[in-house]
Amino acid sequence: MSVNISSPAPAPTRPLRLKRLELDDPQDDTEALKCKRPRLSLPPSSPGLAPCLRPLSHSPDSDQHCVSCIGPYVLLEPTEGTETYRAFHRVTEQEYICKVFSMRRYQEFTAPYVRLLPHDNICRIAEVITGEQSVFVFFQRNYGDMHSYVRTCKRLQEEEAVLLFRQMAVAVTHCHKHGVVLRDLKLRKFVFVDQQRTKLVLQNLEDSCLLHGDDDSLTDKHGCPAYVGPEILNSHHSYSGKAADVWSLGVVLYTMLVGRYPFQDVEPAALFSKIRRGTFTVPESLSVRAKSLVCCMLRKAPLERLEASELLLHPWLNCSNNTTPPNMHLNPRNCTDQVVPNYTEDTKDTGCF
Structure with a gap:
């Protein structure tokens, strides 16, 4: 499902709730602690944003690009179409890639990762945050293909x-x-x-x-x-x-x-x-x-x-x-x-x- 961050839409009528899915087999203590981080309580989404997305700030050129956040991550410009974004963690300042899926597509997407054991030469899901309609999957950044x-x-x-x-x-x-x-x-x-x-x-x-x-x-x-x-x-x-x-x-x-x-x-x-x-x-x-x-x-x-x-x-x-x-x-x-x-x-x- 494409995430539209510019077209106006009615604001949701019920409070936003985020749910973080913990990953199996954390690689180190840092990741384990990250998975146990308390859930964030965010205000309702602004009009025109998909669930779980809200603007961090407004600028004169915000009509051209809207910086948004999901949980502890800041979503920047799309990198490949409308469902993949550059992102960075507001605490660690590390950069990530975020892919956005509908609930149905998310189940299909994660099935191979569930089947496979962790491997050094296969990308891993860093974190998953779910909204009411979309799922945000974060991956480690890369340096080109x-x-x-x-x-x-x-x-x-x-x-x-x-x-x-x-x-x-x-x-x-x-x-x-x-x-x-x-x-x-x-x-x-x-x-x-x-x-x-x-x-x-x-x-x-x-x-x-x-x-x-x-x-x-x-x-x-x-x-x-x-x-x-x-x-x-x-x-x-x-x-x-x-x-x-x-x-x-x-x-x-x-x-x-x-x-x-x-x-x-x-x-x-x-x-x-x-x-x-x-x-x-x-x-x-x-x-x-x-x-x-x-x-x-x-x-x-x-x-x-x-x-x-x-x-x-x-x-x-x-x-x-x-x-x-x-x-x-x-x-x-x-x-x-x-x-x-x-x-x-x-x-x-x-x-x-």
Whole structure:
């Protein structure tokens, strides 16, 4: 549910009540104390604000932007559409990301987090505050996503790519081990949680599917065009959700190392045709081990791909001598029509299903 913080609306007639949901397994004493903080008693919301939101102050340009608060957090400008906001804690002054959901969507959103055990490479919910109609979920801030990072760097050297991709593979392995198929897996799903850009976490699990038992067969066709596997395009029946995730990871690794997608075209039909054929080129600039791992994931037949846990055993992820041959660097500017697109190009409606 979108949160409208500008359109006038009647003020609620009954007092506002907030309810904080305590998280399981607090990581330290500080977090434990935070969860036990007394509830805040806030005055009724001002007209035009959704429940649990009220303005902190008014300024001459308040019509353009309204700073609001929810519990101990200050909500700033939206970061992605109208349901995600920058936020900071008024006591600790730490910055967070706040996602706003309706009650129904909140239950769907949190289901994968309930299923998964805490993991260093999967984002955690810092705090949840519920209002009468909306739920406000707070996450640790991040320092940019992998898509933007690869686009800025053009491509990554193998030494750096090993350190980052290993964290991606570990996160996906953890999800698969606990019966969570990610489906819409792509570079943008991974974000940095440190300023040095060395630690990655899987940002959200909103598009994931929970499995019941060992069968990972899926029938719905869901994903981003550049990352979708050929079996999803070809099959009118079920397909392996875990194998489809591994294909998407193959696209992720290829793009990190080469600076462009293995399959790309401005026309969705042409793009899907290339993916169905499963034919792509691997630059000679990559090491033998890197080529091997990419090809082990981008195999057309799902049964021939490595599983997520097997990726971690591959020599490229377990060898410190992964170097790119000298004078063999790929210049992505020679392939301007194939470079990683910016955010608006990547999110156009070109056949996501």
